[in-house]
Amino acid sequence: MKLHLRRPIFFAAFFVFAIAPALDAQSLQANSAPAGLPAVPVTLEDRRAALAEVERDYWDNLLRHSPELASLVGDGRFNDQVTTFTAAAYNDALGREQGYLMQLAVIDPTGFTPQQNATLDALTARFEQDQRDADQKPWETPITASTSFAGIYPRLAGILPFAAAKDYEDWTARLYALPEAIAQATEEMSIGIDDGRVPPREVVQKALAEVTAMARQKPEESPLATPLKVFPPNVSAAERDRLREEMLAAIEKQVEPALLRLEHFLEVSYLPAAGKGQVSAGTREAQLLSAVLDLRVRAEESLGPKFSATAFHDEILKEGLLPVDTIRQHVAAWIEVQAGVR
Numbered sequence: 001m002k003l004h005l006r007r008p009i010f011f012a013a014f015f016v017f018a019i020a021p022a023l024d025a026q027s028l029q030a031n032s033a034p035a036g037l038p039a040v041p042v043t044l045e046d047r048r049a050a051l052a053e054v055e056r057d058y059w060d061n062l063l064r065h066s067p068e069l070a071s072l073v074g075d076g077r078f079n080d081q082v083t084t085f086t087a088a089a090y091n092d093a094l095g096r097e098q099g100y101l102m103q104l105a106v107i108d109p110t111g112f113t114p115q116q117n118a119t120l121d122a123l124t125a126r127f128e129q130d131q132r133d134a135d136q137k138p139w140e141t142p143i144t145a146s147t148s149f150a151g152i153y154p155r156l157a158g159i160l161p162f163a164a165a166k167d168y169e170d171w172t173a174r175l176y177a178l179p180e181a182i183a184q185a186t187e188e189m190s191i192g193i194d195d196g197r198v199p200p201r202e203v204v205q206k207a208l209a210e211v212t213a214m215a216r217q218k219p220e221e222s223p224l225a226t227p228l229k230v231f232p233p234n235v236s237a238a239e240r241d242r243l244r245e246e247m248l249a250a251i252e253k254q255v256e257p258a259l260l261r262l263e264h265f266l267e268v269s270y271l272p273a274a275g276k277g278q279v280s281a282g283t284r285e286a287q288l289l290s291a292v293l294d295l296r297v298r299a300e301e302s303l304g305p306k307f308s309a310t311a312f313h314d315e316i317l318k319e320g321l322l323p324v325d326t327i328r329q330h331v332a333a334w335i336e337v338q339a340g341v342r
Contacts, residue, residue, distance in 0.1 A: 038099075038102050038103045038106055039106075040106045041106070041107060041108075044110075044111045047107050047108055047109070047111075047112075048112070048116060050103065050107050051104070051107055051112075051116060051119060051120055053103075054100050054103050054104055054123060055119060055123060057100070058097075058100055058123065059317060061093075061096055062285065063075050063077075063078070064077075064078060065083070065084070065089070065092075065093060065285070066083055066285040066288075066289060067079070067081040067082060067083060067174075068082065068083060068152065068156060068289055069285060069288060069289045069292060071156070071160055072156070072159075072160075072289070072292050072293055072296050073292060073309075073312065073313040073316050073317070074309035074310055074312060074313035075313065076170075079160075079167070079170035079171070079174070080169070080170040080171075080173035080174055080177075081173075081174065081177065082174055082177045082178055082180075082181045083181060083285070084181065084184065085139065085142050085181050085184040085185040085188060086139065086184050086187075086188065087137075087139050087140075087188065087191075089139075090134070090138075090139045090283070093130075094130065094131060094134060097127040097130055097131070098127075100123065100127060101124065101127045101128070104120060104123055104124055104127075107120065130284060133284070136197075137192070137195060137197060138281070138282055138283045138284075138286075139188050139283060140188050140189065140191055140192030140195060140197045141189070141192055141197055141198070141199060141282055142185040142188065142189065142282065142283075142286065143185075143189070143199060143203065143204070143207045144199060144203065144281055144282040144286065145199070145203050145206075145281075146282075146287070146290040147282050147286040147287070147289065147290050148206075148207040148210060148211075149178070149181075149182055149185070149211070149259075149262070150207060150210030150211045150213070150214050150259070151207070151210055152289065152290070152293065153178070153223075153224060154214070154223035154224060154226070155293055155297070156293070157171070157223055157224050157225075157226040157227060158223065158226045159293070159296055159297060159300065160227075161309070162227045162230075162231075162232065163232050163234075164232065164234060164235070165235050165239050165243060167227070168227060168228075168235075168243040168247065169243070169246075171227055171247065172243070172246050172247045172250050175224060175247065175250040175251060175254060175255050176250050176254055178254070178255055178258065179254050179255065179257070179258035182258045182259070182261075182262050183258070183261075186261070186262060186265050189265070189270060190265075190269070193269065193270070193273045198270065198273045198274050198275065199274060199275070200274060200275045201271065201274040201275045203274070204266060204270055204271050204274040205271065205274075207266060208263065208266040208267060208270075208271060211259050211262050211263045211266060212263050214256075214259055215256050215259035215260045215262075215263050216256075217256075219248040219249075219251040219252040219256070220248060222251050222255075222256075224247075224251050224255060225247060225248060225251060227247070228243075228244050228247060228248075231243075287324050288324060288327075291324045291327060291328055292316060292327075294328075295312075295316075295327075295328065295331045295332070295335075296312065298332070298335060299312055299331070299335050299338075302335050302338075302339050303335065303338055303339055306338060306339070307338075311338075312331075315330075315331055315334050316331065
């Protein structure tokens, strides 16, 4: 079923801006607002805190609903989860951003520092841009030149830390969840064919080759089994046998059959439709995931033992509101500083 996105963000923001000046002094002093609207922060301290809360909540929600990205930046809360690839999930994200935009709309920036004003502007611009981008239905093109299941997950397997048995258990749980995500993405791509939103032929061919290679390997030779090559000393021999058996079973009985179904879809339905319409670059989360994955690999290769996942997370978080290309430039400069190049 196709979902049709509504566009309440701009109207909601306008309404909040329109009524905010009319709120009486008593309601302002009480830091309250009419039912259904966010409370209006009054003091400079409260207004700064309100801005910081929106920024913090936005980032937390971004990681919560993009668990692979969370893992990459060192937030392990969602290591056993995968992204939901549905129009409904995208709609939910827009709804959350609508709420953030309404919170931002009642914040008076008087007295803010240049950085706080920049954050307020960046957040507002990002949420409004996401609403405009929804017109291109980016959830219908989960496979792009830089993002695909067969391209992202093998790289994750080789870069995420596996320091305890739980890390292996989380990865196995993620593998068990992956077929559902692949099925969701396939359904959205099918709708994308009807809408004329299919990547160029060379992009689909590349994804098809990656999927074919992964789907037809022995489980123990799959890049998804990379964590099994080396176990940390704190994992006992008995645990190693159990973890190996569970992970290989997930690859053989769950992931590879799902990849074979995806291979069939790409070859029979998607490739013939390739390049016949306008497509987006994928969702913002997918673009950010690909960029952060590239940067994480670069950081680990450049810094070696100097690499800190915590420091990397803090650096990404600090610049998380910037465009992807700017984040690449900023973190590349940070890597050079950490490496002593500059």
